[in-house]
Structure formats: structure tokens, C-alpha cells
Amino acid sequence: MIDPELLVFGLLGFLGLVSVVATYLAITEKNLIKAVLYSAIQSTVYAFIYYLLMAPDIVLVYVPVAVGLYPAVILFLIHKTEKEERD
């Protein structure tokens, strides 16, 4: 039987790696809408990480702000400019 604490730490590590991949994709993506979606994936993973780190106060502020309000603001702004990033 695996130690539950080890399982939590393993899950934390895995979620951290997922967030790193999502961040990398968000930075290198040229299509800005897709970049915002990758950024929202990173935020969702972070919300799980905060929950596993036993910080429910941060989760409660992180979920509406980083998953809801912040992508919405960025999408509004992209709608006002261009969808593709140019060199």
C-alpha cells in the first residue's frame, strides 16, 4: 500500500509539471485565444495545487480570479485588437 502522504506529494509534482507545460505553451503560442486557454489550464492546475497544500482561502480567491475574471478580461481585450501575434 502506498503512503497517502507520498501520493499527495506525487500528485503535487505531477500537477506542477502540467502547469509548467501549459505555461510554456501559453508563452510560445501565436494564436492569442489559444494562449489564454493554456493560461487558464495553468490556473486550474494551480487551484488544485493550492487545495492540496491546504490553502482553501487562496483556492477560493484563485478560482474566480484566475480561471474566471482574468481570462475574461484578456479575451475582451483580444477581441478589441487582433487574434494572431505578429513578429
Next chain:
Amino acid sequence: MNGRIIGIVVIVLFITLFSLVIALGGLGYDLPMERVRLIARTYLSIAYNPFNRNYTVMSPEVVTSIVWDFRGLDTLFETVVFYLAIIGSVVLARGLKSSPPEKKIESYGLSLIVKTVTRITIGMIIAIAASIALHGHLTPGGGFQGGAVAAIAPLLVLVIFSRYYLENLGVKKNVMLAIRSIGLLGIGLTGFSVLLIGLFSGVNAYVFQNQPKPGAPVGLPYKFNGALISGTLWFFNLFEMMAVAAGFTIVFLLLSIPERDVLEQLKEEADKH
């Protein structure tokens, strides 16, 4: 495409190895630490402690006790920074108005299914926001958290119905500014409340005081009608929720003004000069 895959593999490998080194004690000590640090233990022991009435906050929620009592002034200035950011965007968008709707208001927005689901969920969102904020001194959460959740509701209406529908419901920029000002005024008054009590009863008291402190033996009651409200914390959470929710809503109302209306009005203004 290949370059991105190589980039991902390199980053993942680097971070895995780096965390392995740290987990095996590469910093000279073990992470995570075995015990809670001294300052954390102090806060944990005095946040709700009826036997230590001169230092306690009488709130079982240690994070809210820290945010609105132990470091209350920092939170006040955070609120002020947020307020100035909102004021900045209001000033930038001064005089901008959305053009009147060209067709019937009901015909804007997404399909009927989405609209019906949204109508149901908005009630739940508001209820959850209220419970997060008003129970902020008992369970995880607080004013900012509740306000941020409450701000999702007008955002959903804005995207799924339309700007006109939201304004017909009475959610207008000036109404939101008024709610926001009431919230900030409430935070200010709550901050001064114990000081005023002290002034009128002739004893020493401090700004942002909550429960009695050594040398300042006044404070707000920590129970109201048998329910724990932890003195000022409940009021701070309530007013902060109003201020944050209204602030975010103002930003979304301003952002949702169609771009061609903005350009037209900017052009008119430039022609006048």
C-alpha cells in the same frame, strides 16, 4: 512544432531533476518542514482564544484574523490600490457611451439553452458568494473571495445575454460606483468604530482595533444574538464584498462597450478640439 516538443521535454526534465535534488535535501534541510514555524504557532494559538481576551480576535478562521485584524491596515491599503485601479479605468473611459440596441434586447446573446442554464446558476453563484463572504470569519473565505465570486454573475449575464440586458436589470456603471463607494465608506467607518467608542466612553482605543487590547479596554462585541461575528471582521467582509464585486463589474461594463462606439466618440472629441 518539433522545437516546441523538445522545449517541453527539456523543461520537464530540468524541473524534475531540480525538484528531486531539493527533495533529497540539496538545500541542506528537508522540505517540507516537519513543524509549523513559531510565528504561525503564535497566530494559531491566539486567533480564537477566550482565555487570552487581551490578544485574541475571537475568530476560528486564522487567515481572516490575520487579514483583517493582525495586519488590518495592510489590507486597507490593498483595497485602496484596487479602488485606484478601478478609478483609473473609469477615468480612461470617461464620457464613453454604448449605442442603443439595434434589435430587440432578447435577440442578442447565445442560445435559449445556455440562457436558461445561466438563469439557474446565477442564483447559486450569488448564494455561494454571500456564504463565502458572510461566513468569512468562520470558514475559509472572506470579503475579497466572496466579491470575486459574486462578480462572476454579472460577467456571465454580460457574455451570455448582452450588455443591454444587464443594464435593463439595473446593473449600470453609476449604480455600481455607488455600491462600491458605500462599501469603501463602510470599511472606513468600521476601521474607526472602536476608536469612536473609545472617544465617547473616554478610554484609550486604536484605529483598526477589534477586540480589547492591553491599555485599550474597548472592542466590538464578538457575538451578536448568540452568533459569532468576531467584532469588526463580519462588517469588513460584508463591505469588502460589496466593493470588490462592484469594482469588477464596473471594469466589465466599461470593457464591453463596442469598439466602434469608442472609436466614433473619440473621433468626435478630437474633431471638437
